[in-house]
Amino acid sequence: MNARLDVIKTCKLFIGGAFPRTESGRSRPVLDGKDRVIAHVCVASRKDMRNAVEAARKAAPGWMDATAYLRGQILYRMAEMLEGRCDEFASAISSTTGVTPAKARREVEASIDRLVRFAGWADKYQQILGCQNPVAGPYYNFTVPQPTGITGVLAPTSPSLLALVTLVAGPMCAGCPVIAVASDSTPLPAVLFSEICATSDVPAGVVNILTGQRSELLEPMSRHREIAALLGANLSPSQRTSVQEAAADNLKRVHLVKHSDAQWEDDSLVASPWNIQPFVESKTIWHPSST
Amino acid sequence: MGGLEAPHRVFPAHGYTGSMQADRNHLVDSVMVRQRAASFTKRSIKADAKTEGLRLAISMLDLTTLEGKDSPEKVRALCRKAITPYEAPLNPSVPSVAAVCVYPSHVRTAAKMLTGTGVHVASVATGFPSGQFPLEVRLRDVTAAVEAGADEIDMVISRGAFLAGRYGEVAEEIRQVWQACEGAHLKIILETGELETYDNVRRASDLAIEAVDSAGVLQDGDVFIKTSTGKISPAATMPVTLVMLEAIRDHFLSTGIRIGMKPAGGIRTAKSALHYLVMVKETLGDAWLTPDLFRFGASSLTNDLLRQLLKGITGQYMAMHDFSEA
Numbered sequence: 001m002n003a004r005l006d007v008i009k010t011c012k013l014f015i016g017g018a019f020p021r022t023e024s025g026r027s028r029p030v031l032d033g034k035d036r037v038i039a040h041v042c043v044a045s046r047k048d049m050r051n052a053v054e055a056a057r058k059a060a061p062g063w064m065d066a067t068a069y070l071r072g073q074i075l076y077r078m079a080e081m082l083e084g085r086c087d088e089f090a091s092a093i094s095s096t097t098g099v100t101p102a103k104a105r106r107e108v109e110a111s112i113d114r115l116v117r118f119a120g121w122a123d124k125y126q127q128i129l130g131c132q133n134p135v136a137g138p139y140y141n142f143t144v145p146q147p148t149g150i151t152g153v154l155a156p157t158s159p160s161l162l163a164l165v166t167l168v169a170g171p172m173c174a175g176c177p178v179i180a181v182a183s184d185s186t187p188l189p190a191v192l193f194s195e196i197c198a199t200s201d202v203p204a205g206v207v208n209i210l211t212g213q214r215s216e217l218l219e220p221m222s223r224h225r226e227i228a229a230l231l232g233a234n235l236s237p238s239q240r241t242s243v244q245e246a247a248a249d250n251l252k253r254v255h256l257v258k259h260s261d262a263q264w265e266d267d268s269l270v271a272s273p274w275n276i277q278p279f280v281e282s283k284t285i286w287h288p289s290s291t
Numbered sequence: 292m293g294g295l296e297a298p299h300r301v302f303p304a305h306g307y308t309g310s311m312q313a314d315r316n317h318l319v320d321s322v323m324v325r326q327r328a329a330s331f332t333k334r335s336i337k338a339d340a341k342t343e344g345l346r347l348a349i350s351m352l353d354l355t356t357l358e359g360k361d362s363p364e365k366v367r368a369l370c371r372k373a374i375t376p377y378e379a380p381l382n383p384s385v386p387s388v389a390a391v392c393v394y395p396s397h398v399r400t401a402a403k404m405l406t407g408t409g410v411h412v413a414s415v416a417t418g419f420p421s422g423q424f425p426l427e428v429r430l431r432d433v434t435a436a437v438e439a440g441a442d443e444i445d446m447v448i449s450r451g452a453f454l455a456g457r458y459g460e461v462a463e464e465i466r467q468v469w470q471a472c473e474g475a476h477l478k479i480i481l482e483t484g485e486l487e488t489y490d491n492v493r494r495a496s497d498l499a500i501e502a503v504d505s506a507g508v509l510q511d512g513d514v515f516i517k518t519s520t521g522k523i524s525p526a527a528t529m530p531v532t533l534v535m536l537e538a539i540r541d542h543f544l545s546t547g548i549r550i551g552m553k554p555a556g557g558i559r560t561a562k563s564a565l566h567y568l569v570m571v572k573e574t575l576g577d578a579w580l581t582p583d584l585f586r587f588g589a590s591s592l593t594n595d596l597l598r599q600l601l602k603g604i605t606g607q608y609m610a611m612h613d614f615s616e617a
Contacts, residue, residue, distance in 0.1 A: 057611065
């Protein structure tokens with residue numbers, strides 16, 4: 001009898017920089033490939049969604065006004081922290097999704113590279129998405145991109161870490177606070193990623209991660225009038241319809257994508273300025289020239 | 292120290308001749324006050340009761356702006372918000388708030404906007420917020436505000452005199468201010484954040500109530516006691532408000548006159564407003580659940596109340612920018 005007692009992690013939500021339990025008190029077990037319980041995760045309710053929006057609203061002014069340089073630094077810091085916990089993430093991915101350890105490790109590495117890529121774009125997309133417009137008169141006329149606002153993210157089942165990181169990093173890079181709903185069936189990498197956010201200078205409330213059922217959280221998220229944009233991957237046709245209908249009420253920017261696992265690795269498809277562009281609004285300003 | 296003993300008088304009364312219940316009978320049990328106050332936050336208020344509670348809380352608001360940078364247009368915007376807190380049509384519509392509370396120099400502007408709307412014009416006076424002025428100046432302040440059209444006066448007591456034990460002086464200034472009000476309702480700000488102890492809060496409440504009571508015949512709701520100026524932290528807290536409500540209750544039980552209560556400052560969420568209403572109901576009863584006897588001094592609370600009210604009606608979480616500022 002020298003086997004140690006299993007210490008199984010009870011994962012909590014990530015709201016406003018803290019790790020609260022769901023107000024509903026619900027949880028469910030996470031099983032590995034051999035049906036052994038390896039963790040428990042919270043099943044978030046609509047009130048947790050409300051609390052996450054409150055946290056994001058408090059964080060919004062600071063994050064929107066943060067310099068592009070700082071946003072880039074923080075995204076890079078997230079990559080640094082993820083690098084240090086590469087093995088832990090790889091084993092969480094392979095044990096819950098059934099992919100080989102080698103493939104899981106490649107996914108973690110791709111996620112790190114993805115964060116570095118968005119860190120780089122943080123002070124460069126403005127040059128691509130903004131411009132100086134030609135005018136006939138003694139004026140300058142500039143168009144500058146500004147963050148849209150609080151963004152809801154719906155992560156797909158697979159790839160469990162890379163897709164979530166990609167979907168969170170894009171709006172974050174644009175200056176939008178994010179509320180992400182982890183995948184129903186592979187929530188563990190998302191929960192671990194919230195620990196990365198908590199330890200890498202991300203201001204409280206800028207990233208909020210909920211585990212639970214997409215079907216339950218979809219409606220309060222898409223109807224919440226404080227949420228300005230939605231980014232979802234691999235929604236079912238009926239989910240797409242209900243999201244678009246509900247989002248029409250406050251004219252949310254809705255951006256829904258459907259990618260294969262291989263496509264998530266394609267930087268030019270999922271991590272270019274065109275993945276930041278849906279989460280910025282263009283502001284055009286006239287300024288007198290010095291003539 | 293075993294058992295309950297009548298506490299001996301700690302401070303000299305300096306000419307004050309009132310009975311001072313707190314000194315004579317009981318000092319406040321601070322452990323029990325905190326525990327009792329916390330218990331009011333455990334009630335479950337849902338559905339219709341919640342909607343009604345939120346409406347009631349809106350109708351009890353004293354919308355307040357007390358800043359050096361207040362401008363006439365800021366006051367007018369606040370008055371418009373007071374009359375119509377939410378513009379979109381709702382059935383039944385959102386009630387107007389109870390009053391708009393401003394500095395004396397803005398009373399005329401507010402009175403012009405609010406005449407005939409049922410919304411009262413309240414003015415802070417008596418050298419708000421410190422009260423550190425000669426009594427003649429402070430009384431002149433009250434008269435000026437009343438002449439400009441204020442029908443409610445929020446006065447501050449001299450905390451310095453109170454803490455030094457010069458109770459008679461404090462009682463006398465309250466009496467004179469009450470006489471200067473000439474029919475306007477009076478709210479007496481104790482500034483509990485500066486009074487240090489629950490005993491002092493209770494002592495100041497009793498002193499204020501007895502001072503006005505001894506000055507002439509009172510009607511229900513003529514006089515309020517109010518926690519704070521909003522300029523000192525901590526402002527209103529539930530235990531402090533409970534101590535004051537108990538002073539009001541004891542006065543009612545011995546005289547039959549209903550004194551009003553106004554917690555002010557620090558109440559920002561609809562949830563805590565409902566907690567206060569529960570505390571009033573369970574301490575004083577339904578008779579006090581009216582804007583004539585209970586007020587909230589607040590400004591940011593308004594939009595949170597509206598937000599929760601609209602959530603109840605539409606089933607949808609609202610954005611802060613769905614509601615007007617001010």
